[in-house]
Amino acid sequence: MEQDPGSFEFGLNQVSVFALYRHNLLVTFHEHRNENRGNWVQRVEERVRNNTEEVRGKDLSHLLYAVIDSVTDRYFPLLEFYGDRMEELESALVDDPDPELIKGITRLKRDLLLVRRTVWPMRECTSRLMVLSDDIIRKGTKMYLRDLQDHLVQVVDILETYRDVSMSLLDLYLSATNNKMQEVMKTLTIISTIFIPLTFITGVYGMNFEYMPELSWPFSYLIFWIFVIAIIMSQLYYFHRLGWT
Template structure:
């Protein structure tokens, strides 16, 4: 997802590689704009309407419907799920607003993405704004997009940014195969099932981040680089984006449980508790991973500091070995004439003076190396080489 402040609010479902600072901004209207104004992306996908009408006995599915064709399904005893894939057709969206009698502000929140997840009660309709995430298959990261649910007495209208992918396949399969109790309940249970699927979709994404953090822990300790620091920073930002997407949903579920709605039956209220628990679990996992990422930053700085200390230690050992050798070479490099005085370097006239000087320098160097080896300093150098 990416928000372009200079033109339109958002392009649909961008991968996390393109996440910038704009990701953390919600949609906002331009100053002085008329309430209910629809702002549609120029490259938004065309809207396609898919209708699934079911009861306990049968289920029917229709595609490529017009908004007017959905009107006959709104007042039936069966449950009608009107799924709108794509937000790029303004005429379709306006037609849905007329057929479903949507308030202009509802249609604005649905189309002008991203909105903060929330629940709004309009009496005969309940509007739920959620943020759906899905893991990418071939590369790291995730897709994120807004899903809007409009709950009526016998129908549920859902609007998605991206028509190619969502996390509702298990719900569709349960409806088609009549598994569980979904076809025994009304549209409120369907809304719960979809919302629960949205929240459960966070767990596969978080599993990937758990594995990535485990890999980074090894990398930070063994061979930290500047790329490691960039990875840690990117993980922290993406986890923050996930937290901003799920935290308001927990509050929305809590408000829906606290403020009773005539569109939510007491039986479904019980199931909302399970949905709330899942949201709390997601938030706890995200908070844990963010703390681990912050600790990785501290470990990275410690590893870099330790690595620098080992390098300085090696340079100190080398300098310590050559300091006495340099001293000897400096002393005998002075130009004093031994013929002028017996105190002016008589060693210069020795027959074996030069070999003795070299042997003395070698003995001092070897003695220092032996001393450092006995102290165990070279073991840390070998570990540094292996790293």
Template sequence: MSKPIRFKHKKKRYVLPEPGTTPGFIYIDGNSLKPKITLYSFSTEAIDVVQLTSLRDIANKTKDKDFSYWVEIKGLNSVELFNVFSEELKIHKLVLEDITRTYHRPKFEEYDGYNFAISRMLRLGEDSALENQQVSFIQTKNVLYTFQETYEDCLDAVRNRLKEGKGNIRLGGTGYLMYALMDMIVDAYFSVLNQWSEDMDELEDRLLSRPDKSVMYETQLVKRNLISMRRVVWPERDKMNDILRTDSDLISEQTKMFIKDAYDHCVQLMDMVESMKEIASSNIDMYLSIISNRMNEIMKVLTIISSIFIPLTFIAGIYGMNFSKQDPVTGKIMPNNMPELYQAHGYEYTLLVMAFIALVQIIFFWRKGWFK
């Protein structure tokens, strides 16, 4: 017997800006994590990984034109961090606001000297709860900055490829590295959908074998998670399309060839999400139909039983009125009263008549197919 699936829909509460807040206001959530900064310096021949405590003088650390750089920032609880981007790196405050307000949909924007992009990283955490986190990118000519809300992610495969120098990841510069990270995020969507697909198969087996309320509730949770993913995949596809159409010199034509593949993955994901959402809806409808049919079967059995006993109750009710033919005290004959009340073997005859009526009804219902 299969066990019930235990998973949740983890809904994150975002703090929205007050109406009238100045555009470009950098919001630091008190519950956010302290930043961990990792600097990857890589070329076709070598790679160096350094942990940084601050981004001060980051321009001097990334000035070697023979290297490309990836500055990975995990945790956003630092005013100094964003002051460096605003004052030293001249990043627009609207971009920094979008980084700190971690509820934005995927998008791609071009600025003077750099590109800005947002992706949504979906992962299954504890209890198979869906975690939806924002990953932001600032791409310059030779430096890629990434911003994450938490320390955990699904990007280890890209880090390993970068350290081992496999493929084009060290050759394509920051544009290809940004694509590789986005593609890894999109590929993680397939893992999530595959897990949900297995869950739905198990739910469908339970639905056909022993449907109960938990099947409907868990299917509804899957459907709700699919709607959350749909809200991510559609703008992710639009973002990939914007990157393909950009004239920015920071995105090479070779990188755009790989972006086309990521775009195709987004289209495939959209098809999978829509198909699974329809299956979830049909499973809920099937559950309601099964319950309705079960109720109809119960009502049919009760109707048959009632139909059999109604004439029997009618007969028992008539002979339970006790209107005697003769007054037992005075001996006076009562006209038009029950002559059968004192008839010999009347009890047996009445039972036989009732049994005959019940048997005739059972044969009639059987021929009508009510017992199938």
């Protein structure tokens, strides 16, 4: 498994494990094109080299556990990365619900589902190893496998939680978009409400009647603008009292 902290992409690397008990041999097959994909191998080598958990003096089943445990540990940095990513998406949605964020949310949901599909078989595999006979999996190793299964259950639970959060992010985007649209409609409503009486006044005095005494007044033009400004100011004050501005 590979994750890039600076981006929103990750890759999966399949690891095949074959335990040949008759020959006391454990064979793994995996592909890695760079150093990051081989980190789990290095962790197993360090355990053997440093004799962590006295792995050298134990049987093949414990080495099998060490391989699965090293692969499982690779999930936690990925989960931490996606947790931080969801916080970033949530903050961005609250500040500015950009439609481009939908792509990030959709990709997040897709990746979480893909990771869950890879973790679930490992959980089932660990459960089956625990019920094998003591001749194949020793009791001491089964204790470690129980701890490993708890880690896998924890990973699955976190993935389920993140999946629910990703759904809530989509709801948050829709809610933020609706709120933004309501603000736009409120602004348009205020502008329309202000210009409705002004349009009526200009429409009345724009008609071509032969006799309109107001047009012959010496200060009719000034009175018109005073009246218009008074209407605008009174409406703005009223909207301010309502909390619209």
